[in-house]
Amino acid sequence: MKTNQINLVYTFITILVTSLSTTGFAQKLNVYKNIEFKMVKINEPKIPARSVDIKDFGAVNGGYVLNTKAFADAIEAVSKKGGGKVIIPPGIWLTGPIILKSNIELHAQKGALIKFSTDKTLYPIIETSFEGLNTWRCISPIYGKNLENVAFTGNGVWDGSGEAWRQVKKSKLTDEQWKKFVASGGVLNEKKDSWYPSEQYLKGSKGADQNVRPDLKTKEDFEAIHDFLRPVLVSIQNSKRVLFDGPVFQNSPAWNIHPLMVEDLIVRNVTVRNPWYSQNGDGLDVESCKNVLIENSSFDVGDDAICIKSGKDKDGRERGIPCENIIVRNNIVYHGHGGVTVGSEMSGGVKNLHVSNCTFMGTDVGLRFKSTRGRGGIVENIYISDIFMTDIPSQAISFDLYYGGKSIAETLAEGGNTVSTKAIPVNEETPQFKNISIKNITIKGAQQAVFLQGLPEMNLENIEISNLTVTAEKGFSIIDANGIKISNAKLDIKDSTIFEIYNAKNMSLKDVEFNSTSAKAVNINGEGNANIELVSSKNLDFSKTTTLGNDVPKGAVKF
Numbered sequence: 001m002k003t004n005q006i007n008l009v010y011t012f013i014t015i016l017v018t019s020l021s022t023t024g025f026a027q028k029l030n031v032y033k034n035i036e037f038k039m040v041k042i043n044e045p046k047i048p049a050r051s052v053d054i055k056d057f058g059a060v061n062g063g064y065v066l067n068t069k070a071f072a073d074a075i076e077a078v079s080k081k082g083g084g085k086v087i088i089p090p091g092i093w094l095t096g097p098i099i100l101k102s103n104i105e106l107h108a109q110k111g112a113l114i115k116f117s118t119d120k121t122l123y124p125i126i127e128t129s130f131e132g133l134n135t136w137r138c139i140s141p142i143y144g145k146n147l148e149n150v151a152f153t154g155n156g157v158w159d160g161s162g163e164a165w166r167q168v169k170k171s172k173l174t175d176e177q178w179k180k181f182v183a184s185g186g187v188l189n190e191k192k193d194s195w196y197p198s199e200q201y202l203k204g205s206k207g208a209d210q211n212v213r214p215d216l217k218t219k220e221d222f223e224a225i226h227d228f229l230r231p232v233l234v235s236i237q238n239s240k241r242v243l244f245d246g247p248v249f250q251n252s253p254a255w256n257i258h259p260l261m262v263e264d265l266i267v268r269n270v271t272v273r274n275p276w277y278s279q280n281g282d283g284l285d286v287e288s289c290k291n292v293l294i295e296n297s298s299f300d301v302g303d304d305a306i307c308i309k310s311g312k313d314k315d316g317r318e319r320g321i322p323c324e325n326i327i328v329r330n331n332i333v334y335h336g337h338g339g340v341t342v343g344s345e346m347s348g349g350v351k352n353l354h355v356s357n358c359t360f361m362g363t364d365v366g367l368r369f370k371s372t373r374g375r376g377g378i379v380e381n382i383y384i385s386d387i388f389m390t391d392i393p394s395q396a397i398s399f400d401l402y403y404g405g406k407s408i409a410e411t412l413a414e415g416g417n418t419v420s421t422k423a424i425p426v427n428e429e430t431p432q433f434k435n436i437s438i439k440n441i442t443i444k445g446a447q448q449a450v451f452l453q454g455l456p457e458m459n460l461e462n463i464e465i466s467n468l469t470v471t472a473e474k475g476f477s478i479i480d481a482n483g484i485k486i487s488n489a490k491l492d493i494k495d496s497t498i499f500e501i502y503n504a505k506n507m508s509l510k511d512v513e514f515n516s517t518s519a520k521a522v523n524i525n526g527e528g529n530a531n532i533e534l535v536s537s538k539n540l541d542f543s544k545t546t547t548l549g550n551d552v553p554k555g556a557v558k559f
Contacts, residue, residue, distance in 0.1 A: 031293060031327065036383040036437075037352040039325055042291045043264040045149035045241040047105040050084035052077055054093070061091035063115055068096035068122070075101055083149065088112045088156055096122035100144030100236070108156025108247050116141040116233075118164035125222055125229055128237070129260060132287070132312025132345030133212045136222035140235035141253075147239040157248040160233040162278060165253035167205065168195045172277035197227060204228025210405050211254070211280060232258040232285075239263075244270050251275070255282040256301065261321055265292045276335040278302030283336065285309055288321035288348055298332045304368065305336035308353060309345040310377065316347025317376050317428060323348070328355040336360075338368030339389075344403045346431065347377040355384040363389070366396045366446075367438070370403035371431035373424070373455065382436040392446035396472065399433060399452045399460055401480075421503075421526075423456035434461035441465070446472040449491065454480040456528075459505070465489070475514070478504050480528070487511050497521060503528030509542070510535040518545065525549035529556040 032039050052074050055061075059070035071086075075098075078084035083103020090111030096119070098106075108114060123138040130137050141160050144150060152158075170178050170193045181195045182188070187202055188195055196202040204225030207215055211230075216222055222229060233252035236242055237260040248271040249256050256272050259265050267284060274281035281302025286292055287309040299305035310316055310323045323346075333339040339360035342350050360366045366389040369379065389396050433454070443449055449472040454460035462483040469490045475498035478484055487510045491498055496518040499509070503526035510533075514521065522534065522545055529552050534542035536559060543559040 031295075031329075035327065035354050037325070037354070037381060039327065039352070039354075040291055042266055042293050043241050044266060045103075045105070045151045045243050047085060047103060047149060047151055048081070048083045050078060050081060051087055051107075052084065053087045053089060055089060059093060061093065063092035063094045063113075065094060066096060066117060067093050068098075071095055071098050075099075075104055079104060088114060088154070096141075097139050098142050100142065100147060100150055102147045103149045105151040105153055108152070108154040108158065110155040112154065112156030113159060114156065115159045116161050118161045120164070120227060123231060125219065125226060128235070129287075129311070129315075130232070130254070131210055131212050132309060132316050132347065133209070133214065134315045135212050135214075136216075136219060136229065138226065138229045138231045138253075140231040140233060140258075142234040144235070144239065145237045147236065147242075149241050150236060150239065151243040151245070152247055153243070153245050155246050155248075157250065158233065159250055160252040160256075162230075162233075162251045162253045162274065162281070164197060165227075165230040166197070166281070167201065167279050168277060169279070170194065200225060200227040230254045232256070234258060235260070237261055242266070244268070246270065248273070252278075252281060254280050255285045255303075257284045258287065259285075259289050260287045262289045263291055265289050267292075267294045268296050270297045272297065272299045272301060272305075274301040274303075276300070276302050282307055283333075286323060286326065287311065287345070288319060288323055289326075290324050292323075292326040294326070294328045294331065296330045298334070299336060300334035301336050303336065304338040304341040305333040305363070306331065306339065307341045308350050309343070310348030310350055312345040312347055313374050313376070313429075314347075316345060319348055321348050323350045324352050326353045328353070329357050331358045333358070333360045333363045336363045338365045339363045340384075341365075341368040341370070342379055342382070343370040344372060344375065346371055346379055347375045349377045350379045351381045353382045355382075355387070357386045358388075360387070360389045360392065362391045362393070364392070364394055365398050366392055366443070367398070369399045369433060371401055371433070372403045373401075373431070374429045375431045376429045377431055379431075379433045380435045384436075384438045384441075386440045388442045389446065390444045392443065394446070395448045395451045396443045396446040396470070397438065397441070397450045397452075397465075399454070399463075401431060401433070401453055401455050401458075401460075421456060426457050430455070430458045432458050432461070433463075436463045438464065439466045441468045443468075443470040443472060446470070448472060448474040448477070449493070450476045452476070452478045452481050452484065454482075456480050456503070460484070475499055476501075478502070478507070482506055484508075485510075489513070491515070497523050499523065501529070501532070502526040504532055505530045507531070508533040508535065511537060513537070513539055516545065520547045521545035523547050523549075524552055524557060527551045527553060529553060532557045534559050
């Protein structure tokens with residue numbers, strides 16, 4: 001081969017490799033590298049190469065004509081031919097619920113705004129699941145069940161018109177915002193500190209278990225509180241090969257995106273946002289799903305941002321489908337009650353979760369694990385690394401096994417987390433969290449660095465935290481925990497007490513540095529303590545900075 005031919009081949013190969021890298025091909029190949037558990041390759045939807053435009057089915061731009069039929073007709077047209085792409089061009093497209101079919105890609109082009117109608121009569125109630133419980137709920141603006149090959153692509157915006165559905169607390173608004181809500185109609189509660197969209201909503205909220213009415217049994221019972229039954233924006237259930245890639249999802253009535261019992265789920269390059277004051281305005285709730293990738297996305301929401309769930313209490317245990325084989329990487333979270341959250345609905349279990357290279361800025365809690373007695377379920381094999389947090393208003397890392405339905409900020413405002421010393425018998429309703437690795441964590445500003453609280457009858461088990469750099473008001477609380485290992489930690493804590501430890505077993509602190517010289521820098525109490533090893537270094541003598549309560553068994557702590 002001649003020199004010029006060799007040069008041409010070399011040039012072609014260089015261009016090809018550069019192109020593949022630019023398009024993200026190389027990045028996709030790296031998705032499964034360094035995953036700590038056996039992870040299968042996630043199958044993407046296969047959509048036939050045909051397309052239609054909603055304008056060809058009578059859709060009218062402007063936001064004043066209801067285009068529900070145009071969307072339905074466009075989906076039906078490509079579905080009859082075996083599937084394809086439904087294009088939503090630039091414009092404002094008002095619509096009622098969109099019912100998905102298999103082998104459909106909804107492609108919202110840049111400049112497209114799909115605005116869902118505020119007319120609640122367009123959303124009939126259906127049997128579904130919400131907050132982990134079997135119940136009746138208004139059908140979601142985007143709804144699909146028992147599907148294969150579904151995709152949302154493009155850079156358009158899907159808007160759920162959530163302001164027409166949600167309760168709003170006065171404490172979360174400015175005076176001007178509150179005046180606008182009150183002037184818009186709706187009703188106030190007796191204390192005049194919460195606004196409801198309607199009298200029917202207010203009526204429906206009374207007697208609710210958070211947002212579900214377990215006391216109601218018939219469809220007619222639920223119809224009487226229709227306004228209260230606000231749906232998630234996107235509900236896809238019992239389906240395979242689902243892709244979200246590119247769009248904005250915002251302003252949801254309740255949760256934003258809720259995949260339930262989905263196998264092979266990819267969420268990437270999306271923007272999910274809700275007003276920070278939106279009640280239950282979660283970002284992404286992945287429930288009882290298998291083989292999941294969540295990457296390169298941003299979240300700015302009113303509740304937990306990226307949530308891993310598997311059903312609640314008896315309903316979740318009877319479903320018995322865990323959330324498993326999940327990769328969460330390269331995401332950013334702004335407002336939110338939790339950056340990455342597991343629970344509190346985890347009754348079917350959560351296992352094999354990898355979280356890496358995520359940034360939380362101003363998020364109420366960074367890494368949030370929550371449950372309570374009555375849930376049951378096992379959370380295990382969780383691997384978290386390379387997390388960067390700034391300006392965390394409450395706990396940067398939180399394990400709370402006494403979750404009561406409130407944000408950490410609300411809990412702290414009411415006096416702090418619940419602590420109980422009384423154990424109860426272990427049964428199927430006892431939640432369990434174990435085998436969790438958290439490493440390479442940077443926390444620049446938090447109310448508290450780490451809060452670890454298990455149950456007296458079921459301790460948190462085998463949690464390792466390493467390579468931790470923290471600046472915070474408070475340090476660690478460790479309560480009812482077994483097998484906690486903390487190593488290579490640099491702690492800049494304002495409070496003089498760095499570690500509050502109560503009933504810990506098989507615990508170690510090694511290569512830990514902190515700025516307190518107090519004799520109570522490490523404060524240990526409880527008769528349940530055993531085999532605690534505090535390894536001093538040249539810069540820190542634990543024997544001089546540790547205080548043991550009178551109830552700590554002799555020999556339980558070794559220096």
